[in-house]
Amino acid sequence: MVFSKKWKQAACVPLAMAVLAGCGADPKGTGDPGGAPGAGSGDKPPEPFTMTIYAAGVKPEEFDSRFRGTLEKKFPHITFDYQTSDKGNSITEKVARGEVPDIIRTDTPTMKSGYLDLQLGYDLRELVAKHKYDLNRFVPAFIQDNINTGQTGGLYGLPVPPYxxxxxxxxxxxxxxxxxxxxxxxxxxxxxxxxxxxxxxxxxxxxxxxxxxxxxxxxxxxxxxxxxxxxxxxxxxxxxxxxxxxxxxxxxxxxxxxxxxxxxxxxxxxxxxxxxxxxxxxxxxxxxxxxxxxxxxxxxxxxxxxxxxxxxRTPAYWSITQQSKHKDEAFQVIMEMLSDEVQMQDSRNGIPTTLVNKEIREALGKSHPIYSKKNMKALTLYEPTDPTxxxxxxxxxxxxxxxxxxxxxxxxxxxxxxxxxxxxxxxxxxxxxxxxxxxxxx
The missing domain is CATH 3.40.190.10 (Periplasmic binding protein-like II)
Structure with missing residues (x-):
């Protein structure tokens, strides 16, 4: 894909983006400051705990095949309780019962009603700065769309494939x-x-x-x-x-x-x-x-x-809830789910990446039994439209x-x-x- 001048200028997007990440920070998006994720300070091993991840409409089989193995290997002290919107478990019903997840998969059409209006919203800017996380990895339009949707200048999620x-x-x-x-x-x-x-x-x-x-x-x-x-x-x-x-x-x-x-x-x-x-x-x-x-x-x-x-159609977003007691660990988990390695595997399986990484984009569908035989370069001839x-x-x-x-x-x-x-x-x-x-x- 050929990136236009507009995209290159977006490497340091103004408005809220300017305070979110510096250019050149952590190019692979690992956010790893040096120690093992979640290890904390000193030699004391991290305390085990359960992290709840909620994604409406996404079957457990998809979460397991794309993320679970990687997460359990990277974070052995965390038990991942994945939940979805089966009968009686819409996010509204869960919040009414006091069952607030740590991480929630949001999207642009429902971010207000299914996240912000439920008082779940948590601005990720502080954690982005703490982990020196490079937002310039992502298609600029996807980050800007999230900022625009929140309407506070805050960042309420990171873009997860597919779009x-x-x-x-x-x-x-x-x-x-x-x-x-x-x-x-x-x-x-x-x-x-x-x-x-x-x-x-x-x-x-x-x-x-x-x-x-x-x-x-x-x-x-x-x-x-x-x-x-x-x-x-x-x-x-x-x-x-x-x-x-x-x-x-x-x-x-x-x-x-x-x-x-x-x-x-x-x-x-x-x-x-x-x-x-x-x-x-x-x-x-x-x-x-x-x-x-x-x-x-x-x-x-x-x-x-x-x-x-x-x-x-813009992607969904991994968001953290205000009520989570494990916000820092949740951010590290999100970084892992959006890492180059995970997104490369997604791309090879035919899932369009949310990253600007050319190598990952060009790998789209290479390992898929059907897409590997199709004209997948059609998806990268033109840049995505700007946020609506x-x-x-x-x-x-x-x-x-x-x-x-x-x-x-x-x-x-x-x-x-x-x-x-x-x-x-x-x-x-x-x-x-x-x-x-x-x-x-x-």
Whole structure:
């Protein structure tokens, strides 16, 4: 990946970053000041204790395969109690019972409701300084997004893989069947549209779509870093830019036999069923394409007038709770889970790294039985987009999931020909204002 001037300048990011880490500190991110982790001072061995780690939606098997062995070897005096959000164990329910974990996996959409509003927030800056931990190891946008989300200037987590970069999947067998050249890296959306026209066909009684998409990846993870709800005023953000996004993608669904499906699940399933030639989605180890579909990927196409950047859903974050009695040890555990060694193994297994380390990036998928045969360099052709601007702390807000639902419903409505783009955007603007009024009146 070629890093731009902007990324190089971000090596010492201003604002809160300036007080978080000095350039050149601890390049591998080990944070090890010399002694064994958790050993404390003197010759006395560390006291054994149990550390609780909570990650909603992440199965124990994943934690065990990625982290447990490394942690138990590095910290033999710590028993790791891993917990997830099975029935009756949402973070809200656990906090209500007084069962507060030491480490919690947070993310941008739920950091406020599932961490800060529960009075769990702990600013990591003091521990970053104590351990001389180098934040410049990470993609700058991921660190800045966490700072922006917290809205206090503090750092409330360190970015843990995976993140989910946008890519264009394509069905090689369908392109071969109809004698059309495969998509390639670096294409524009205009070029992809031309391919979609050629590949939208009916053959042997079967309908093949030229293009399908994960609509939220297409809309929310846009190359403008354009938010849905305006950060400063009530209503939809920059409608001119939203119109350009809607206009670009609406045309794909005006191609004969290429109508958009009415639900996320149906739209996403078109490609995995072998019924679509191309699919705009996200690279994710959780997205499984059946073996009977002969697929590959190319870089996300560039949108005319927008920066040539890769839209992506930002990663989750390892955060420490204010209530933890083992904050220093928890930070050392997080450093180990985010070490070069662990992230290299993640990368080789197809999990995109949150680091800027070129060697780790280029190892993506090398050990994976499927990804090792795919065009994984498509994920690094463009840099990730900048953080999406956040709503002011003093302003009423609407949950991220509801914002996504509103913009998705608006797009589906115009893509299905029920209303023109200007009308659905005005309706989205009005609905967001209505939801904000509800929040203000609570």
């Amino acid at each position: 989910f970069p946008s890519v264009l999947y394509y069905n090689k067998d369908l392109f071969d069947k109809f004698g059309v050249p495969y998509p390639r890296d670096g294409m524009s959306w205009d070029e992809v549209y031309d391919l979609a026209v050629k590949m939208s066909r009916t053959d042997g009684g079967k309908v093949y779509r030229g293009f399908s998409s994960s609509l939220i990846a297409l809309l929310r993870d846009n190359p403008y870093s354009l938010p849905i709800l305006d950060p400063e005023k009530d209503g939809l953000a920059d409608q001119t830019k939203w119109k350009s996004i809607f206009d670009n993608f609406k045309r794909f669904h005006q191609i004969p036999n290429n109508a958009v499906e009415s639900t996320f699940a149906l739209e996403n399933a078109v490609f995995t069923k072998g019924q679509s030639a191309m699919y705009l989605g996200q690279h994710s180890i959780y997205f499984v394409v059946p073996p009977e579909v002969n697929w590959d990927i190319v870089s996300v196409p560039a949108l005319t007038g927008a920066p040539k950047l890769m839209g992506q 601007p956040k709503r002011g702390k003093d302003k009423a807000n609407v949950s991220g999931s509801l914002q996504e639902s509103i913009i998705w419903q608006s797009f589906v409505k115009t893509a299905q020909g029920q209303a023109d783009v200007n009308t659905v955007l005005r309706e989205a603007d009005e609905r967001l204002k209505q939801e904000l009024e509800k929040e203000k009146n609570k």
